Each structure stands twice: as structure tokens, then as C-alpha cells.
Amino acid sequence: MFRSAAAFACALALACSRKEPPPKPAPDAGPLARIDTNDPKALLAAVDEVHGQLKDKPKTFEVLSALGNLYYDNARYLDAVDSFRQALAISAPSEARAQELRDKKAKPAKDLPLECRRNGPGYGLEQIAAAARKLDGPRELRCLDSALQMAVDDRARRGNALYLVGNPDGALAEHRRVLAGSPDHPESLFFVGAITLEQSRGDQAKLEDGKKYWQRLLAVAPDSPRAPLVKDSLPRAAEIFAPKPQAAAGGAAPMPPGHPDVSAQELQAVAEAARNTERTPELEKGLDQLTAQAESLLDQGKYQDARDAIVRVMPMRPNDARTAAAMGAAMRGLGRQEMAERTLGRALQLDPRQPRALYEMGRLLAARGDKAGAAERLRAAQSADPQFAQSHQIAQELARLR
Numbered sequence: 447m448f449r450s451a452a453a454f455a456c457a458l459a460l461a462c463s464r465k466e467p468p469p470k471p472a473p474d475a476g477p478l479a480r481i482d483t484n485d486p487k488a489l490l491a492a493v494d495e496v497h498g499q500l501k502d503k504p505k506t507f508e509v510l511s512a513l514g515n516l517y518y519d520n521a522r523y524l525d526a527v528d529s530f531r532q533a534l535a536i537s538a539p540s541e542a543r544a545q546e547l548r549d550k551k552a553k554p555a556k557d558l559p560l561e562c563r564r565n566g567p568g569y570g571l572e573q574i575a576a577a578a579r580k581l582d583g584p585r586e587l588r589c590l591d592s593a594l595q596m597a598v599d600d601r602a603r604r605g606n607a608l609y610l611v612g613n614p615d616g617a618l619a620e621h622r623r624v625l626a627g628s629p630d631h632p633e634s635l636f637f638v639g640a641i642t643l644e645q646s647r648g649d650q651a652k653l654e655d656g657k658k659y660w661q662r663l664l665a666v667a668p669d670s671p672r673a674p675l676v677k678d679s680l681p682r683a684a685e686i687f688a689p690k691p692q693a694a695a696g697g698a699a700p701m702p703p704g705h706p707d708v709s710a711q712e713l714q715a716v717a718e719a720a721r722n723t724e725r726t727p728e729l730e731k732g733l734d735q736l737t738a739q740a741e742s743l744l745d746q747g748k749y750q751d752a753r754d755a756i757v758r759v760m761p762m763r764p765n766d767a768r769t770a771a772a773m774g775a776a777m778r779g780l781g782r783q784e785m786a787e788r789t790l791g792r793a794l795q796l797d798p799r800q801p802r803a804l805y806e807m808g809r810l811l812a813a814r815g816d817k818a819g820a821a822e823r824l825r826a827a828q829s830a831d832p833q834f835a836q837s838h839q840i841a842q843e844l845a846r847l848r
Contacts, residue, residue: 507536507571508564511600523607524762527729530604537597540575544590545627552583554591562589571596598624602633611762613732614641632667635659636676648689657683733759740772741802745838749779767797775806786810801831805838817847 505513510533517526561577562585564570571593578589605620618641621634628634639659646652660676660683667673679686736759743752753776756769763769774790777783787810793803808823824844828835835841 505532506567507533508567508596510536511596514600514603518603518607523610524729526607527604527611530600530607531728533600534597534604537571537594537600540571540590540594541597543575543579544587544594547583547587547590550583552587554588555584556588558588558592559585562592564593598628598631599633602631602637605634605637608732609637609641611729611732611758613729613736614644615735616728616732617641630662630666632663632670632672635663635666636670636672639663639676643683643687646687653684653687656687733762737769737772740776744772744775744779744802747779749776752776753780765796767793767800767803770796771800771803771806775802778806778810783810783813799826799830801827801834804830805834805840808840808843812843812847821847 510529514526514529514533517523517529559578559581562574564574574589574593578586578593581589601620602624605617605624608614608620609617617637621637621641624631624634625638636659639656641656642652642659643656646656657680660680663670663676664673664680736755740752740755740759743749743755752772756772756776759766759769760773770789770793774786774788774793777786777789786806790803790807790810793800794807797803804823804827808820808827810820811823812820821844824840824847827838828840828844
């Protein structure tokens with residue numbers, strides 16, 4: 447694996463461009479030349495320091511892979527998602543070629559040709575793929591399978607990172623892609639099982655499907671770091687992944703039962719990364735989908751589920767009125783009136799015409815007996831978004847206040 451700090455520092459310093467020859471080390475080579483390469487935090491700080499210089503330079507698959515792993519290991523999940531995305535874009539043609547060979551019934555050769563071994567920062571995936579095209583099918587496939595193992599692991603880690611930034615559907619898609627080519631990949635077996643179990647919520651077929659992935663993990667990788675958790679949780683899966691009671695209002699949301707690695711510190715790290723991360727359209731789409739899911743759950747009266755969804759968006763959109771309105775609505779539905787008022791007030795401070803915030807504040811005031819205040823907010827919601835007002839029957843709400 448291309449994960450050691452020393453190898454990464456060498457690659458980043460010498461191979462950030464695929465077109466230029468590696469520069470000679472110099473005493474003033476910058477922060478990367480002065481750091482302790484055995485200290486991931488120091489290495490990350492140095493990478494951040496030269497980020498502007500490196501941003502627009504073409505990078506090899508290996509450098510992008512190492513960047514993704516460095517970000518991931520330092521809980522910078524948003525950065526990890528994007529670095530792995532770029533790495534996988536480079537590996538995609540080789541993956542397609544390997545699949546083409548498999549479709550032609552080629553079987554990988556037993557021995558790995560010498561020209562298919564990584565050799566320093568200047569001879570990686572792209573050079574191996576070019577050399578492999580000159581070989582017969584079995585040896586070419588053996589070369590590609592070996593060189594692409596890093597891409598398999600990168601996709602699995604990208605799935606993990608997507609999960610941690612609140613996009614379980616994206617995570618599931620990535621891990622399923624891993625399993626399509628590597629059916630016994632332990633990390634992907636764990637995550638597909640965990641996310642499927644999490645989403646089962648009383649669906650017996652989904653519950654059994656999720657358990658099969660975990661059972662497979664124990665069969666093929668009994669020494670996996672995930673195995674003790676899986677072994678302990680499988681007999682109690684129906685209990686652990688039972689539908690959540692809507693009344694469970696107090697305290698922080700429970701951590702996802704399928705992922706023992708999530709901590710308050712990591713969630714804080716996500717928030718910090720969000721403030722300093724250039725967003726990709728894919729990430730924004732994931733956040734939009736999660737917000738829409740939370741709003742749909744609110745409209746169904748599933749307040750705890752809505753809270754669990756929107757709480758993942760808030761660290762990345764702390765100044766978004768729509769996000770705050772959804773959280774305030776969930777708090778109102780869960781009976782946490784003071785927090786609901788505070789959060790809805792924040793939403794209206796950000797956007798005085800946010801329809802859901804106006805609607806929920808109106809309902810909150812109505813429950814307190816403040817009919818005039820409630821009517822004012824509900825009429826404002828009608829004016830702000832007539833379609834929202836119609837779908838949420840605000841006219842009927844106003845009629846009840848008379």
C-alpha cells in the first residue's frame with residue numbers, strides 16, 4: 447500500500463506533475479522538506495501550507511491516493527472524498543480495460559511481470575497500464591489486477607468517508623461497486639451490511655440481507671478489526687436495528703450502530719473540514735438529498751428520524767436557513783420547545799421568509815396560546831411560499847386559530 451508518510455512525502459515533493467521531471471532536493475525546498483514524515487499531523491499541516499501551489503498541478507494516481515488516505519486518517523473526510531474521486535477518475539480507464547479482458551474470459555497469469563511493479567514516484571498505475579497493453583491477455587490482466595488493488599481500497603475508503611459526511615446512499619453505492627469486483631473485501635462487506643441493517647427499520651428482508659454480509663465477513667476475514675463488533679452484534683441484530691421510537695427526544699443522537707469509529711471528536715473534525723473545503727457538486731447533491739429526506743420525514747411526523755438525518759448536514763451548512771428550519775421543526779415535534787424556538791429563530795435570522803421556519807414557529811406559538819403571534823407567522827409563511835402553504839394546509843391552521 448502507498449500509505450507510509452515517507453513514501454507520500456517523496457511522491458508529493460517529486461511527482462506532483464506527470465509532465466515535468468522530478469526536481470532536485472534543495473535546502474529551501476519548503477515545508478515538505480522540513481517535516482517529520484512519521485508525524486501524520488505535521489505532514490497534513492505541511493500539505494495544507496502548500497495547497498495553493500499544488501492545487502492546479504496534475505497529480506498522479508498514487509499521489510491522489512496518498513492524499514486521500516492522509517486526509518482520511520486525519521478525519522478530514524470531505525477532503526478525502528474529493529481526493530479519492532480524482533484518483534478513481536485516473537484509474538477508471540484501467541478498470542474498464544480489466545473488465546473488458548474479464549468479459550473476454552481472460553484469466554490472470556500466476557506471476558506478476560517485472561514491468562508491472564511500481565517503482566518509485568515516476569512509475570505507477572499509468573505507466574504500468576501502458577506497459578501491460580504490450581503483453582498477452584492473461585499477463586495484462588494480472589498486471590492490472592495488481593496495480594488496481596489500491597483503487598479498490600481507495601473506493602472502499604471513499605465509501606467510508608461518504609458515510610461519515612452524511613451520505614449513506616453514496617457510501618452504499620461505492621461499497622457495492624467494490625464487492626462487484628472483489629466479493630470478499632472485508633471493509634465493504636462490513637459497510638454494506640451495516641448500512642443495510644441501519645436502513646432496515648423493521649423490514650425483515652433487509653435485516654436478513656444485511657446479516658448475510660456480516661456473516662460473510664466473519665467467514666472470509668475472521669481476523670478483521672470489525673469482526674469482534676460483528677460477532678457481538680449479529681445475534682442481537684433485530685434488537686439493535688429495530689425501528690427507533692419517536693419519543694426518544696432527549697440528548698444527542700445515538701451514533702450509528704453499524705459504525706463504531708464515529709466519535710464526537712470526528713464529527714467536530716468534519717465541521718472544521720467543512721469550513722475549509724472546496725465543495726464538489728457530488729457532495730452538495732448528497733447534502734441536498736439528505737436535507738430533502740429530513741423534510742420528507744418531518745412531513746410524515748417521523749421527528750426522530752428527521753433529526754438523525756439533518757444533524758449530519760448541520761456541521762457542513764451551519765449558516766443555512768433551510769437546514770436550521772428542519773432541525774427546529776424536528777425539535778418542536780420531539781417536544782424540545784426551547785431548542786426548537788432557538789433554532790427556528792436562527793433560521794429566521796438567516797432568512798426572514800424561510801417558509802418552514804415561519805410555519806413551525808407559528809405552530810409553536812399556537813401551542814403556547816399566542817394566537818396573534820401564530821397567525822402572523824402562518825400568514826407570512828403563506829406569502830413566502832404559497833405551494834408550501836398549500837401542501838401543509840396552512841389555511842386550515844389559520845382557521846383553527848379564529
